[in-house]
Structure formats: structure tokens, C-alpha cells
Amino acid sequence: MQLNPSEISDLIKKKIENFDANLEAHTEGTVVSVTDGIVRVHGLSEAMQGEMLEFPGGSYGMALNLERDSVGVVMLGAYQHITEGDTVKCTGRILEVPVGEALLGRVVDALGNPIDGKGSIDTDLKSPIEKIAPGVIARQSVDQPVQIGLKAIDSMIPVGRGQRELIIGDRQTGKTAIAIDAIINQKGTGIKCIYVAIGQKRSSIANVVRKLEEHGAMDHTIIVVASASESAALQFIAPYTGCSMGEYFRDNGQDALIIYDDLTKQAWAYRQISLLLRRPPGREAYPGDVFYIHSRLLERAARINAEEVEKLTNGKVKGKTGSLTALPIIETQGGDVSAFVPTNVISITDGQIFLETGLFNSGIRPAVNAGLSVSRVGGAAQTKIIKKLGGGTRLDLAQYRELAAFAQFASDLDESTRKQIERGQRVTELMKQNQYAPMSVAEMSVSLYAANTGFLDNLEVKAVRDFESALLAFMKSEEPALMAKVNETGDFSDEIKNGIHSAIERFIKTSSW
């Protein structure tokens, strides 16, 4: 929207005309000390926990510690101009951020201000960042899948709409890559995505944004950024901000997917704030409520039933359930999952995708450890065809792992053991997948079917991936109707089974891989 100067002055004139100055009553306090973004304020006897406080120069703070004579405030943004004796005003509002469809395709900071240079965000809707999670009555069990688009995950560790599935692993194991693939794969599914970057380098965030734009995935995505250079307070609230934006979609009968990348850094930021506020340190110097900051955040990811959606939208949306699926990311140090924060988040979530450096370095990407990864509720939500075909994969890999260690010592193996190992090697090879190349249900089904029925057993291990890509290209050009049908229904009927089987046989006859 372009305005010329005379229009602007007209607008201002109108605003001044309509300005209705009312008697302003508020509570005031004075700044006693400013230390590392923590401000101690004397007075403010009526401040609320989590209330926004107005400082001179247009900065805001959030009241965190309410004490007898003073209030401990964390500054949101710049605090360099705050001096002792400054007046602080109560605003009577809990911290709020803009929400709504208008945020899709935008990059915002932890307070919901746009930082992508695309102008202001056109929404009047606001939502407090801290909300209580939906109650027991409002919820519905998870029974629809979120397709991540990675064979290794969708077949063995399925994620359902409304589930909380943790992605955990050391640095450089491809945690963010899984999250980005998940976002790209939601294109056209109607699932809105929110990517919350906490304490990351700005360069890597810019990379993520660019990749999403390249793959046309920004249109259904909101990116919330609290980079490493921003204050600890902003890094602490960023996940709640993203969650409120996701809850808007959930409460309006839509499905949303939120990625917190990563919660370890949020816990660090919170530890910093807590120590500066002189709260007593506990294990690993984290404050006593570090479990609660994550549990209350992840509890807000849920599936709510149609009645609740109807109630929340005042009857505007009927007969639709809403969901917010969360993929929190935790970075471990040296594979130590028994550190404080990882154990906490593992116990809160409905399962975890465990990534390992060893696997990653040996070329198995995504580096998912199939033995330690679980999904506690996703099985109920899995597409029928993937569930049928993926069950075998999990078993093959489990048996392979058991035998592989043992087989290193033995030179002569009996026929069945050797077969088991060879199958395992091929399935492991098949589970490898390139980044930014998510697969549809039909593509996955064909690959898994080929592995399950032994079509891969006669191939060289090295040839498996070439075989797969050639097979999928063949299916795409020769059997588009069958593929579309699988994608649409997700059933594993005899008709589909025979269709896939005969198509693979025809493909093998061409021996074109």
C-alpha cells in the first residue's frame, strides 16, 4: 500500500480528531537496578506475573519475579537506555502476539514483529503467549497421520496429528534436516507449519528460509526467530509465541505442525534468566521449574474434538477437529540422553526419533536409530498401506541388528542367517533418502513392497538406491492412476497389491537401472 504525503497528513488529522483522551490510571514503579537485561523495579504493587511493563523509550519488559517491595523484570529487547530512577508503568496486559492466516509466509521475531522486510502484518487478532492447554474433555485421540515424507520415519516411527514427537541427537546429525523435510512435505496437505528457531545462527536461519522458498513451502509456513544475538528473554518466549500462532489454527478446526529448534537452547536461556533473577539453581544449574517450562509448552500440542472447535469459534466452524503437532528438537552432548533436559523432554513427548553420529558418518541418512526410536501413539494414525508394509521393515532391521554384531565373528553362517543379514543390509540401504526429497505415500509403499517381497534380494547392495529411483520413475510414468489411488485412499486392497506387484515385475524385465 503506497500513500502520498497529503494522504498521510489526512490520516493523522483524522486520528487526532477521533482521539479520545481518557483519564489514564495505572500503577507506577521506579527502576532500582539494571543488570544484564534484568531490571529490578521498586513499587508496582499491582503487577501481575507475566505482565508487560512499559519502560521509557518505548521498550517493554515482562514481570517474572513478584516480591514484597520489588518486581524482577526481564527486558524484551534493548535495555541500554534504561537508567536507575526511570519510571515503569503497568500496562495491565499479559504479553500478546499477533496470530492469524496473515502470518503465513512471514518471518517474525519472538514478539510477532515482521523481520523479513515485507511490510506490516495485516491481522487484528492477538493471543496471549501463555495459555492453558486444552482440557481432557476437549481432546480427541490421535488417528490421522502427519506424513513426514521420510521412509525411515513414516514406516517405523509414524507421527499422528496432535502428537508430540521428539527429534533428538548430537550436533550435526541432521535434526533440522528432518524438520525441514517435514515442512516441505506438508505442501498441499493443508497442514500449516511453524518453525521456531531458538538461539541459532542468523546465517542458518536465512538458509532454512531460502530452502523453504526454493521448495515452495513458505506459503504455508510461519518462521519465528529468536537468534543467538537476541536477548535470553526473547529466546525463552519464542516457543510460546510460535505455539500461540499454531493454536490459532488448531482452535479454528485446522491442522498445524510446529517445530521447536531447539528446546535445549531455550532451557539455556531460561537458566540464564533464572540465575540472574537469583532463583536457586538446581541440577546442572537449571532452576526448579525447567521441567514445567517444557511440559506446559508441549502439552498445548494436542488434537481437539469438533465440539471444542465449534465452541471456540462460536459455531462458525462445525464438524472439524483441530490439531497442533509438535516436533521439538533436543541437542545432546556426546550422545548423552540421560542429561537433565533430554530426559525431561523424552518423558514429556509421545516418542522420539533418535539420530546417531555413527550412523550419519557411515552414510545412513537420515541417521535414525531404529532400535531406540519409538512412537507411542503414531501407530494408530498410520496410513493402512504403510502400516502393513512398514511392519516388516521394522522386524527385518531389528533382526539384522541382532545378527550383524554376531556375524562379524563367525565365518560360516547358515543359510537363513545369511539371508536375514542380506535382507537387513538392503533394507538399511533402502531407508537412506536424500535431503529435500520427501516421498509420497504411494512412492513409499512401492519401495517398501519391493523390499518386503524380496525383489531387492537379488540386487547388489550398492544398486539398491539406483533400483529404487528407477522403479519410482517407472511407476510415475507407467502407473500414474495406481499411484494416485494409493495416495488418495491409503488402502492396501488385493487390487492395489496385485497392481504394484505386476508393475514391479514388469519393471524388472526392463532391467533399466
Place this chain on the structure above:
Amino acid sequence: MTELATLARPYAEAAFKRAKQTETANAWSESLLFLSVVAQDRDLIAIISNPKISKDRKIEVVMDICQDQIQDEAKNLLKLLIENGKLQLLPKITVLYEQYKAEDEGYVNVDLYSAYPLNKAEQSNYVAKLEKKLNKKVNATVLVDKSLIGGILAKAGDKVIDGSISGQLHQLAKRL
């Protein structure tokens, strides 16, 4: 400042309770006001904070200044404060004491800031309005602050009711 309030609270509370018991709340109030002025005197602060001077000598000096201006029990409080090395708390104790007194007697102390001096009628008009708004008796002190431009601003403890021109200009600036 915060820490001072925490330290001063027990003294103020004790003084007020004693005053209420002996029904000398107003006399105490005057004594404390006098003492807080004395305690803020720069020369006296220099003496009090000098570690070379003994506590007995300090008490002697302060008593000499006060003489008959304050009642005996207030003198005891003064001795106690010097013994504990907490004489700098006196101004804060006075403020807290006044708060307790106001709370107990059911009125609020309000500072009325105005851009120009108020006449009697105006003042009583504002006081009546404030009493209605705060649901309490108002004990108003009028102060002149030219920076308000016009209107008045009332401060009751932490609470601020801003009806001044400058406050409205700030509101307008924020809205724009």
C-alpha cells in the same frame, strides 16, 4: 532502595504498634518526621558513618540535637538504630510508618501535581472526586509541576491517575 524497605519494615511496624498502644500516633509521626530530616543532614551522616567515633558518643551527639523535640520512646528507637548501625533507615521508616498510619485510619496520602497553584475550591473539588474514585478519605498535598502543561496528576503510592495535558500528549503520541 528495595533492601532498605525490607530492613526498615520491622522498625516501622514496631514503632506504629507501640504508638497505637500508647495512643501517641500523631506525636510519633512528628518525632519521626523530625528525625528523618536530622538523619539526612550531611554533617550528621559524616559523624554517624565514621567508625572511629564510638556508638556512645554518636548517641550523645544525636540526643543533643534532638533535645526536647521528640518524645522519650522515639529517643529509644533512635538509640536502638544507632546501636544497630541502621540510622540511615530513618527516612524509610518514616515513610512506612505514615503508610501504616494511613492504612489504619482509613485514608490515603495523595500527592496532587498541578501545572499551576490550585485555589481552595479547586482543591476540594479534586479531593472529593478522588475520594469517590478511591473509596477512601484523601489527604492531599498539592505540588506544582510546570512540565504537566495543564490538568492534574494524582499519585497515591504506586497508583497514578494521569489527567494532565502532557500525559494525554504521550497517549496521543503512542496512538499515532
